[in-house]
Amino acid sequence: MPCTNPRTRLSILRTALPITLIAALSAGIFQQAGLFEPSLRENGAYEPQTVVIPPRTYKYRSDGEFLKGTVAVDPPMKTVAAESLTITKYQVTAAEYANCVMDGACAAADASSTAAADIPVTGVSFDDAVAYARWLSDKTGDYWTLPTDEQLAQAAGKGFPDDALGLDPDNRNPAIRWLADYEREARERSKRDPVPRPSGGFGENEYGLADFGGNVWEWTSTCHRRVHLYQNGSVRASEAICGVYVTVAGHRSPVSSFIRDPKGGGCSVGTPPDNLGFRLVKSTKWYAPLLKKLREAGRLT
Template sequence: MTFFNAALLRNAFSSIALPFALVVGLTGAIGFQSGLLPTRGDGGPVPETISIPAGRLEYRESGEFFRNGLAVDAPMTKTLRQPLEIMKYQVSAESYDQCVLEGGCTRRDLPTSSRADLPVTGVSFDDAAIYARWLSDKTGEVWRLPSIEELAFAAGSKYPDDALGIDPESKNPALRWLADYERETARKASRLPHPQPYGSFGENEHGLADFGGNIWEWTSTCLRRVMLDRYSKPISEAESCGIYITAGKHSAPLSSFIREPKGGGCSVGAPPDNVGFRLVRDRRWYAPLLFAISGRPM
C-alpha cells in the first residue's frame, strides 16, 4: 500500500512538473525574445550589496489608521522574513547619470555633483523604477525597489517608530494635535538639507549604510488607509497606488511623480529633506516571471 501511494505521488508530481517546466521555459523564451525579461548587456560595475539572513521582524505597519473616526498609531506587527540582498548604499548620482547618458533614464531635477560617493536625489518613484529596469538589463539580473517591510527588515534598529504614544481610548483630539506639533517641530529643527557622501551616517547591525540620515528612500509600498474596530481589528482598507511610502528619519507618503518633496507632495507632517533610493537584488527563481508580467521589477 505504501509503495502504491509513493508511486502515485511520483506520477502525480511528474505530470505537474513537466508542464510547469515547459511553461516556465516558454515564458522565459518569450520574455527574452520580447525584451520583457532582463538580458545581459555590456555589464559595468555591480553595486555593492549586503545579505541579511532570514529572521524575525517587528515593526509598526505603514499607513493611516483610524478608529471611531480618530487617527490612531499604526499597530505593531511581527513576522518572519526571508533572506534579503539589498544595496549597501543608496544609488549614486554618478550611476543614475550614467543611465541618463545611455538614454535609459530621465534627467534628475537637482543639479548636484555627479559623484560615485554621493546619493542621487531629485528622482521620483517613476524615475527609480525606470533605473531599476535599466540596471536589470545592464546586469542580466533582477533589481527592484524594496517593499516597506523589506526596507524595515534591512534597516533593523535604525527603522523609525512614528508612533505618538497617545492612548487610543482617548477622545480628546487636542492631545494628538499637541503631540504631533511637538514631533514635527523636532523634525524640522533636526533637518540637514544637503546630501552627504556615503558613510556620513554610519552603518547598522546588518552593515546597511546611511539609512535614517538625510535621504528618504522610495519603496514599492502603496499608501493605505485602514479603519479599525473597537478591538483594533481591521474592518476596511483602501490602497492608493499613485502614492508610495518613503522612509528615512520618519515615514512619508509621496506621489509617484514627486522629485522635490519640499516643494509639495507629502500628505502630512514635515517633508523629507531629500529623496533617493536603493534596490534589492531579487534572486528568487520566479523573479524574472514577475518581471515579465509586470513590465518592471517587482
C-alpha cells in the same frame, strides 16, 4: 513487511501523473518563450555594491494611516519572519544615475540636485527610481526593484523609525494628538540638515547598510494606505492609495509618485522629507529571470 494497497498506488499515480505532465509542459513553454534564459550581462561595471541581510524575525509597525472611527491611532505592531535580502549598500549616487540618463532611459534629476559623483542622487521621483531599476536590470541581467517598506525595515535594523505617538487609542480628544504631532514635528525640524553628504557620510548599521536614516528619504514600492478599524481594533476596511508611496528616513512620509522636491508639496501628512533618493533590492529567487521577462513584457511594474 509493509505494502501499499493497489488502489492506493493507482490513486497516487492518477494524482501525480497530471501534475508531472503539467509541470513538464509548463517548463517547455517557458523554455521556448525564453523566460528562463539568463539575461546577458553588458558590463560588470554597472553592478552596485550590495549587502546581504540575514534571515531574521523582527517587530514592525505597520505602515499607513489607521483610523478608529474618525480618530487617528497608532498603527499596530506585527512580527515579520523574513528571508535573506540582497540590497544596495549605498543609495544610488548622482554618477550612477547619470549613466542611465546618458543612455536615454532616465529623465535628468532636478537641476537643484546637481552634486558630486559620490553624492546620493536626489530630486528624483518614484517614477524616476522605477525607470532606473529597469535600466540597471537590463545592464546587469539581474532583477532589481525598489524595496518594500517591510524590506527596508528588515535592512535598516535598529535604525528603522517608529512613528507611534504612544497615545491612548481610546482617547477621543483630537487636541491631544494634534499637540503630540506638533511636538514631534518640532523635534524633527530642529534636527534638519538638508545638504546631502557623500556616500557613507552617515555611517553603517549593524548589517553594513550605509546612510539609512540620514537626510535622503528613500522611495519604497509600498503604496500608502488608509485603514479603518472597529472599536475592538480589528480591521473594518483597508484602502490602498497607489500613486502615493511610502518614503522612509528619519520618519515615514507618504509622497506622490511624480514629486521630486518634497518641500514643494505632495506629502500627505507630517514634516516633508529633506530630499528624495533611493536604493534597490536584487532578487535572488530562482524565478527572477521570469520576473524580469514579465516586466519587460509590461506585465509587472
